Amino acid sequence: MKTTHPRPRTTRVTLAAALAAVLLAGTGCSSKADGDGPADGADGVKAGPGIGEKSIRLGALTDLTGPYATLGKSIVQAQQMWADETNAAGGICGRKVEIVVKDHGYDVQKAVTAYADIAPDVVALPQVIGSPVVAALIDDIERDGLLTFPQAWAASLLGRDPVQVLGTTYDLDMIAAVDFLTRTKKVAEGDSIGHVYFEGDYGANALEGSEWAAERAGIKVIGQKIKATDTDLTAQVSALRKAGVKAVLISAGPAQTASLAGVAASRGLRVPIVSSAPGYAPQLMKTPAAAALEAMVHVVSAAPAVSSDLPGVKRMVASYGKKYPDSPVDSGVLSGYNAAQLLGADLEKACEKGSLAREDVVKAHRSRKNADTGLGTPQDFTDVDAPASRSTYVLKPDRKAVGGMVGVEEAHRVPGADEYLAARTS
Numbered sequence: 001m002k003t004t005h006p007r008p009r010t011t012r013v014t015l016a017a018a019l020a021a022v023l024l025a026g027t028g029c030s031s032k033a034d035g036d037g038p039a040d041g042a043d044g045v046k047a048g049p050g051i052g053e054k055s056i057r058l059g060a061l062t063d064l065t066g067p068y069a070t071l072g073k074s075i076v077q078a079q080q081m082w083a084d085e086t087n088a089a090g091g092i093c094g095r096k097v098e099i100v101v102k103d104h105g106y107d108v109q110k111a112v113t114a115y116a117d118i119a120p121d122v123v124a125l126p127q128v129i130g131s132p133v134v135a136a137l138i139d140d141i142e143r144d145g146l147l148t149f150p151q152a153w154a155a156s157l158l159g160r161d162p163v164q165v166l167g168t169t170y171d172l173d174m175i176a177a178v179d180f181l182t183r184t185k186k187v188a189e190g191d192s193i194g195h196v197y198f199e200g201d202y203g204a205n206a207l208e209g210s211e212w213a214a215e216r217a218g219i220k221v222i223g224q225k226i227k228a229t230d231t232d233l234t235a236q237v238s239a240l241r242k243a244g245v246k247a248v249l250i251s252a253g254p255a256q257t258a259s260l261a262g263v264a265a266s267r268g269l270r271v272p273i274v275s276s277a278p279g280y281a282p283q284l285m286k287t288p289a290a291a292a293l294e295a296m297v298h299v300v301s302a303a304p305a306v307s308s309d310l311p312g313v314k315r316m317v318a319s320y321g322k323k324y325p326d327s328p329v330d331s332g333v334l335s336g337y338n339a340a341q342l343l344g345a346d347l348e349k350a351c352e353k354g355s356l357a358r359e360d361v362v363k364a365h366r367s368r369k370n371a372d373t374g375l376g377t378p379q380d381f382t383d384v385d386a387p388a389s390r391s392t393y394v395l396k397p398d399r400k401a402v403g404g405m406v407g408v409e410e411a412h413r414v415p416g417a418d419e420y421l422a423a424r425t426s
Contacts, residue, residue, distance in 0.1 A: 128149070
């Protein structure tokens with residue numbers, strides 16, 4: 001049985017530079033209540049950084065002007081919508097929620113400076129975007145005890161009390177992808193499948209999962225490692241076609257998924273392609289690869305499609321469309337809103353215990369075993385070393401659907417997840 005080892009700390013790469021032309025930029029805002037310091041409240045609630053008599057300040061380190069501008073804009077707007085709704089309902093612990101937004105433009109130095117600026121004045125970070133950003137800040141976040149939800153799903157981020165990977169990790173997603181291919185008889189024992197993956201922890205962690213699942217199924221994985229700057233996958237498609245693969249997994253960004261599908265279709269490699277969630281964005285439906293994506297690609301994701309019939313998702317979509325009528329509703333909206341709701345519940349629980357100090361917010365978070373926002377599957381935050389969820393959805397690109405995707409399979413537990421995770425920690 002394969003035993004894995006600790007990996008370097010990096011996170012999920014989402015949108016590739018080749019998509020920059022279709023990404024929307026946004027503007028951030030920062031708010032700080034003058035004279036609203038961290039003294040314990042008159043209501044007897046213990047305070048700390050980011051907690052005043054009348055306010056709770058949260059921080060967002062995002063990208064609104066760089067290559068991930070669409071993702072950042074969606075998450076920022078979704079979390080601001082949650083804050084506005086929360087405040088309209090009376091706030092949390094008798095306090096209004098404020099979100100201090102810092103745009104780092106996907107520049108690590110700017111992000112480090114932004115963190116130093118807001119860290120003393122916020123109680124938690126419901127959003128941190130960027131693989132190199134999280135890698136640069138993670139030790140400081142742990143030292144400061146600042147509850148943080150990164151837009152990242154690397155298994156290497158597990159094991160730190162204040163850092164919460166929401167949903168599944170990359171390796172579990174690829175185990176689910178292999179299961180989907182074998183269960184639906186798209187591949188069989190003895191077949192070979194390709195796996196195109198980014199160098200770094202995103203791809204390495206995903207490859208661990210695909211290789212483990214493939215070995216159990218009697219399937220051979222042919223890996224093709226690429227860089228985030230590689231947006232023409234002609235060479236990789238040629239190699240996989242020559243190898244006779246029956247399907248291809250991809251753990252990269254949307255530009256790479258579009259290239260893979262488009263080139264494969266044109267070169268006669270018409271095989272199923274299964275992507276991790278970061279490998280798809282609805283903007284791809286406006287590219288020449290749209291038809292190939294619809295015909296060949298499925299996406300495994302810990303979150304449902306925003307076109308889902310889940311009541312909570314439908315309410316969120318309707319509210320977001322009303323508040324931001326000129327902005328598309330995409331997976332970033334769902335991700336941001338879900339993270340904000342989870343953090344809000346953590347703050348409420350901490351308040352009930354009489355303390356909004358950082359360490360007590362983290363304790364409140366880690367005490368939640370069945371956290372359910374109605375935006376997907378329940379999550380368990382009690383085991384710091386384990387993924388919060390072991391369930392995935394299977395989705396499919398659809399240019400006519402809200403968010404550019406529809407559901408194919410409802411959430412189901414990743415087969416073999418318990419066995420895999422036990423082996424990984426042994």
